[in-house]
Amino acid sequence: MTTIANNLQQVLGRMAQACTAAGRDPASVGLLAVSKTFGADAVLEAVAAGQRAFGENYIQEGVDKIAAVRAALPDVALQWHCIGPIQSNKTRPVAEHFDWVHTVDRLKIAERLSAQRPEPLPPLHICIQVNIDGGPTKSGVVPADALELVRAVAKLPRLVVRGLMAIPDHAPEFEAQLAIHMRAKALFDSISALKEPGLAQFDTLSLGMTADLEAAIQAGSTLVRVGTGVFGGRTYPAA
């Protein structure tokens, strides 16, 4: 078994155990394998081990990797999620090449993604990024403004609003991780509970990474984003 296949099995095992501990159905939590900084070869290895959904942070790197993987595996349906920050002049490649975007935190970005989504493709799936623990310089809409943004995005013709995403600051203790994740879950539930017609597919809470996936699953995450746990430690190119 390759290292990546073995890592995937371990991460899926952690997820299953966390679901059991939380009294949740393991099928209610998906795994997004975050392949940023790793090459198409690593993605192909993960695909061979059964993984189908991948997350990328850097748009050009992601677009190149999507093309390389598609060329190698033209018949395997994969899902590509953009989980990095998007400047408004970089929306077009995202709209043209990705299936999901987790990092929409202002209407202007959503409007551009909708306008630029090519007609033959299905609508782009959107999670609204929420700044759940409040640092003023952090990305994400403040929780009090999340519903308004969700509703506005739901009206855009080429987008479908799927839920919320958050990246809480790292906390070393499980209890502290859980407390912050529970705030994201409460906001998610308050919006789902409205059962508004435009929000029929509002079913995704993108929460939890390698270090805190157990707490995120305990809180109610439906999609954990795991990089290091699947692909190993990252080295970033020097700035």
Ligand SMILES: *Cc1c(COP(=O)(O)O)cnc(C)c1O
């Ligand atoms: C890099 C990244 C991840 C994965 O982080 P790991 O700690 O390596 O699991 C998840 N979400 C986002 C938004 C990221 O940028």
